[in-house]
Amino acid sequence: MSWSLGETGALAIKAARGAGFAWGLAEDAGFAVVWLQARGLPGAPALCSYLSWYAANNHRQDEQTGRCPLLTGAAISDGVISTPQHAQDEIGLGLVRTPLLLLPFISNLDGGMIILDGLSWQNDAGPTHAAPAGLAPCRLRRLAAPPKQALPVTHSRLETECAGCVETLGRLAHRTYAPATPESRLAGAGAGLTDND
Amino acid sequence: MDDTHKPQLLRDADMPCPQTALRPASQVMRLARMGSFHQSRLSFMRVLLRRLKDHGWRFDRPVFDIDANGVGVATYRARGPENTYTLVAFAHQLDDDKRSDRVIAEAWDATFTLCDGEADADTIRRLADNVPRQEAGRISETEMVLSRANKSVRLFSHVVDRLSVGEQPDRDMLESVGYLVRTTAVYGSGKFGAADRSCWGNRPEFTGSFQPELLAVWLIRTFSIDLAEHMASSRAPQTAVRMDPALRRCLGVGNSTGLGMAPFLINHPRLINAWIAARETALARVRAVAAASDTDIAMLCSLARRARQNAADWQVADGRQTDKITALQTDFDAIVARFDSVTADDAYPWDSLYRWAEDNLSPEGQEAVVSLLFEPYGALIDGLAGCMSADETTPHRIDGRMGCDAALAILERDYDWTDSIDFSGNGPQARVWYVSEEKLEPRLGERFAEDLEPYEQPLSPGRDAARMKQDLQRFDRNQTLGAFLLAHPEHRHMARRMQLAVPLDYAEIRDNTIDAAMVPIDMLRCKLSFFGATKFDPRSDRWLRITMYQGAPFPDELDRCDPDDMVYPELRDETARQ
Numbered sequence: 001m002s003w004s005l006g007e008t009g010a011l012a013i014k015a016a017r018g019a020g021f022a023w024g025l026a027e028d029a030g031f032a033v034v035w036l037q038a039r040g041l042p043g044a045p046a047l048c049s050y051l052s053w054y055a056a057n058n059h060r061q062d063e064q065t066g067r068c069p070l071l072t073g074a075a076i077s078d079g080v081i082s083t084p085q086h087a088q089d090e091i092g093l094g095l096v097r098t099p100l101l102l103l104p105f106i107s108n109l110d111g112g113m114i115i116l117d118g119l120s121w122q123n124d125a126g127p128t129h130a131a132p133a134g135l136a137p138c139r140l141r142r143l144a145a146p147p148k149q150a151l152p153v154t155h156s157r158l159e160t161e162c163a164g165c166v167e168t169l170g171r172l173a174h175r176t177y178a179p180a181t182p183e184s185r186l187a188g189a190g191a192g193l194t195d196n197d
Numbered sequence: 198m199d200d201t202h203k204p205q206l207l208r209d210a211d212m213p214c215p216q217t218a219l220r221p222a223s224q225v226m227r228l229a230r231m232g233s234f235h236q237s238r239l240s241f242m243r244v245l246l247r248r249l250k251d252h253g254w255r256f257d258r259p260v261f262d263i264d265a266n267g268v269g270v271a272t273y274r275a276r277g278p279e280n281t282y283t284l285v286a287f288a289h290q291l292d293d294d295k296r297s298d299r300v301i302a303e304a305w306d307a308t309f310t311l312c313d314g315e316a317d318a319d320t321i322r323r324l325a326d327n328v329p330r331q332e333a334g335r336i337s338e339t340e341m342v343l344s345r346a347n348k349s350v351r352l353f354s355h356v357v358d359r360l361s362v363g364e365q366p367d368r369d370m371l372e373s374v375g376y377l378v379r380t381t382a383v384y385g386s387g388k389f390g391a392a393d394r395s396c397w398g399n400r401p402e403f404t405g406s407f408q409p410e411l412l413a414v415w416l417i418r419t420f421s422i423d424l425a426e427h428m429a430s431s432r433a434p435q436t437a438v439r440m441d442p443a444l445r446r447c448l449g450v451g452n453s454t455g456l457g458m459a460p461f462l463i464n465h466p467r468l469i470n471a472w473i474a475a476r477e478t479a480l481a482r483v484r485a486v487a488a489a490s491d492t493d494i495a496m497l498c499s500l501a502r503r504a505r506q507n508a509a510d511w512q513v514a515d516g517r518q519t520d521k522i523t524a525l526q527t528d529f530d531a532i533v534a535r536f537d538s539v540t541a542d543d544a545y546p547w548d549s550l551y552r553w554a555e556d557n558l559s560p561e562g563q564e565a566v567v568s569l570l571f572e573p574y575g576a577l578i579d580g581l582a583g584c585m586s587a588d589e590t591t592p593h594r595i596d597g598r599m600g601c602d603a604a605l606a607i608l609e610r611d612y613d614w615t616d617s618i619d620f621s622g623n624g625p626q627a628r629v630w631y632v633s634e635e636k637l638e639p640r641l642g643e644r645f646a647e648d649l650e651p652y653e654q655p656l657s658p659g660r661d662a663a664r665m666k667q668d669l670q671r672f673d674r675n676q677t678l679g680a681f682l683l684a685h686p687e688h689r690h691m692a693r694r695m696q697l698a699v700p701l702d703y704a705e706i707r708d709n710t711i712d713a714a715m716v717p718i719d720m721l722r723c724k725l726s727f728f729g730a731t732k733f734d735p736r737s738d739r740w741l742r743i744t745m746y747q748g749a750p751f752p753d754e755l756d757r758c759d760p761d762d763m764v765y766p767e768l769r770d771e772t773a774r775q
Contacts, residue, residue: 001335006387006394023655024682024689031592074689078597078679156396157338177634178642178652 003158003166009034011166012047014173016070019051020059025070028105032073035104037158039151042100044158048165050098051172066097066135073105076140083114084142090117093138102138112147114140214577216481217548219702223614225473228708231462232719233521233560237568238575238761239476240729241407242746244582245415246760248402252278256416256752258423260321263288265431267424270325272316273416275752277402282341282409283316284309284416287329288424296347305331307378307420311342311413313392331382332637335390341397342385342413346378346421349451353377353425356440360429363436371447372510375732375744377421379451385410395590405585406468407728411745418450418746442754446763449747452730455740457638459720460630463656466697466704467587472727473703475585476567479578483570484548486577491541493573500572501536503765504565505529507731510766515735517716521561528562532569575761585727593697595689597679604678605669607695612662614707620660627713630656641717641739657711661691731764 003011013030017023029047036043050069057065072093075081084091096102099118106116118138158166224230236243254277263269273284287308295304308329312320320339327334331345352366352374359366385407387393397403422445430437462469489497508525535553539546547570554566571578618625629642631652639656642649655661665688672681682689698704709715717739725733730743748766750758 002337002390004338004387004390004393007390022686022689024691024693025686027592027690027693034590071683071686074595075679075683078595078682079677080597080679080683156393174634176632176652177637178631178640178649180633180635181647 001160001163003162005034005037005156005158008037008044008158008166011169011173012044014176015047015051015169016172018172018175019055021070025074028074028077029070029101032070032101032104035107036100038153038155040154041103041151043104044162044169045165046098046100048168050101052168053097055172064095066095067093069096069098069101072096073102076102076109077105081140083109083140087142087144089142091140093118093140095135096138097135099136099138106140107150110142112150113143115143115147117141214482215485216478217484219474219477219481222702222705223707225477226703226705226707228706228715228719230560230564231706231723232716233564234723234726235565235568236726236729236731236764237476237479238571238578239479239582239585240727241405241585242411242415242729242749243761243764244405244579244585245408245411246749246755247579248404249275249277249412250755250758250760252402253756254402256419256755259283260316261423261427263424263427265428266290267428270321271420271423272321273419273752274315275412275416280400280402281314282412283312283314284413284420285312285316285321285324285328286417286420287325289329291347293350296350302381303333305329305345305381306348307346307417307424309342309344309346309413309417309420310336310340311344311409311416313339313341313397332389337390338392338396340391341409342383343389343391344380344383344410344413344417346380346417346450348378349374349376356425357429357432360426360440361433361437363438365438365441365444368444368447371444374451375447375747376418376449376451377425378417379453379742380414380417381453382457383410383414383452398586404583406472411728414450414452414745415749416752418448419751421450422448422751442751445751446748449731449744449749452725452743452745453736453740454721454725454743455638456641456717458724459641459717459739460639460654460656461724462706462720463658463710465587465589466694467589467701470698470701470704471587472585474701475581476727477703479571479574479581480551480567482577483574484545484551486547486574487545488543489539489541489546489573494536494539494541494546496573497539497569498533498536500569500765501529501533503768504569505533506766506768508565511732513734515737517738518733518735521559524559525561525565528558528565531557532562532566536569572761593693595678595682595693596696597677597682599678599696600674601669601672601676601678601681602674604681604692604695605666605674607699608662608666608669611695611698611705612659612666615659615663615666615709618659618663618709618712620663624713625709626657626660626711628711628715630654630711644711655690657709658691658694658705659707659709660711661688662695664688665691665695729764 009030012033013026016026016029033043033047102116106114116138118136254275257274259274260270260272263271267288268290269288271286275282289306291304291306308331310324310328327336336343352370355370356366385391403409422440426439508529511522513519535550554563620626623645627644629644629649631640631642631649631654633640644650668685678692682692718735718741721741722733725743730745731747732744734742736742748763750760750763
């Protein structure tokens with residue numbers, strides 16, 4: 001079984017909303033997941049990991065527990081967190097939770113000149129690269145020269161190994177659905193009881 | 198998150214084309230007008246059939262393995278210059294008590310998928326495990342559409358009965374029902390595992406919107422006839438006959454559409470802008486025609502009569518729509534007379550006629566005139582069909598560096614229509630758009646009668662703009678929008694929407710979509726008119742039935758028919774009057 005990126009993005013939006021984010025940030029989450037998955041990076045597991053933590057920890061986001069990658073990403077993208085202006089300059093972001101999710105927000109900033117340091121870090125399982133979970137101190141750094149090539153789009157599907165993650169996101173998405181009542185069942189869509197003719 | 202979005206007016210222009218000013222969004226993007234749109238040359242079904250015909254597509258039926266009870270599988274193949282597509286149709290036996298058009302149904306008379314390429318035996322086996330289950334199954338990146346349909350039992354039985362004894366079905370009955378089967382959902386673009394639009398959107402045969410879905414529906418129409426003919430001949434092989442081709446064309450495919458489709462117009466501002474801008478540009482081009490030829494005038498005089506007959510035949514139970522149709526029928530007598538008065542000597546005849554329509558006709562009548570005026574001018578406007586899509590995969594990147602004062606100015610300019618709405622009152626926020634847990638479909642609830650607000654979907658741009666405006670007015674104007682959104686993340690959705698819509702005149706419906714008096718079927722009607730649907734038949738304020746492809750050619754006759762001429766019915770003697 002596999003999932004289209006379109007339905008993955010739609011699921012991510014609903015899951016982020018279900019976990020407690022405002023719709024606008026949820027849309028950013030959907031975008032981030034699709035951007036990562038299209039480049040062969042584990043965006044869906046990353047969002048799954050972050051939202052699970054976020055929902056289980058009463059929506060905490062502070063320096064001790066790590067900054068929220070969606071809020072931080074949006075703040076960078078919006079220019080509220082300024083980007084380094086000179087070659088090799090750095091701006092520290094502090095400890096960010098699931099920093100892989102920051103990557104899409106930084107992509108193409110200033111023509112691709114801004115990169116994110118902090119995607120390699122140590123976790124319980126040992127050193128990883130671009131792991132979907134965990135905390136890392138992150139920095140924005142300005143390149144000395146324009147990058148030769150942006151990360152290419154290589155994938156158009158979410159594959160079977162993401163089934164668990166799709167299920168978790170689906171559970172969070174479910175929180176956005178209103179429980180049915182007999183009244184809403186009949187009135188909500190407006191149809192009658194029978195459609196035979 | 199690259200935002201390369203540019204205003205979309207309008208890329209097709211192979212040559213500079215004179216045009217009058219476009220109608221303003223404040224006139225066009227009102228629900229009462231959008232709910233009066235009619236099919237036109239730019240409707241997606243017509244675009245599809247023109248293209249299939251012009252590019253010499255060929256069609257056949259590689260598999261027809263259906264038993265005497267009407268259960269089995271059939272495939273319909275469409276082969277074009279570069280690509281092949283195959284509709285796989287599963288026919289089922291369904292008890293009458295299970296037949297429901299509502300999306301909450303779990304069984305249907307027939308289920309379908311459109312495959313990208315051929316469908317071999319292995320593929321059909323895989324699909325047989327999934328397609329009949331619809332939303333509960335999964336399709337893959339080699340499928341493009343998932344759909345299902347129920348029979349019009351009354352008409353289907355009549356047709357099978359008649360054909361089996363060697364007689365043709367009753368024409369009046371065929372015309373009044375209009376279809377043997379009606380689809381209850383046609384899913385595409387990545388839904389339930391199907392290929393994303395980005396995987397096939399650049400294929401020339403699918404330029405525009407909803408082309409794979411409408412190809413599937415057109416092939417489903419053929420399947421519905423084949424199924425009826427097959428059951429007639431299984432019942433009585435000695436006496437059964439096939440349906441007369443002229444009678445067969447009376448049948449399209451029905452469709453029941455509920456609220457699930459309504460939010461589409463709000464959720465796809467770029468796409469809606471592209472559709473409406475194309476249609477308005479087409480009108481502006483025709484209004485700029487300096488003089489009409491006798492041939493064009495004669496064509497319009499004839500089509501106006503045929504459209505009048507269409508309006509005369511349009512009967513529904515819904516009171517509101519009946520009033521609109523009555524006004525349209527009255528309008529059409531005036532429309533026919535007005536077209537008759539046009540001569541080849543008139544300067545800018547269609548601009549003058551359109552202005553007359555605005556002054557004298559109901560919105561239904563005005564929009565019927567708009568659609569009619571397109572008919573002789575394919576050379577001027579058909580290319581606009583290529584502009585009726587939008588890249589929605591690249592989200593709009595919010596320009597957070599914009600000043601709060603500039604953001605406020607945009608809201609005050611582009612959402613000025615919200616100024617007259619008091620959103621603190623109950624009426625203007627009476628409704629809540631939400632998604633039901635039971636079937637995961639959009640629904641409309643009563644805010645003050647049900648506990649639905651926590652589940653509210655962002656489908657009320659008017660109210661959201663008003664709220665954002667209020668909070669911006671209280672915020673430090675010297676700050677950036679980014680700083681405002683950090684303090685007010687609840688406005689992030691509206692901020693993106695507002696910026697995205699700046700260069701897109703027709704992106705936003707300029708009516709309150711949560712008002713107590715809002716009529717959701719106006720949104721459905723607008724979208725379905727772009728599909729090319731006819732015979733809008735509201736069954737309540739929130740769902741309706743329509744007919745697709747009624748009168749259109751079938752695959753086996755496309756090469757010798759003009760699909761554009763077949764949209765309007767042939768005149769009966771009594772309606773050929775002056």
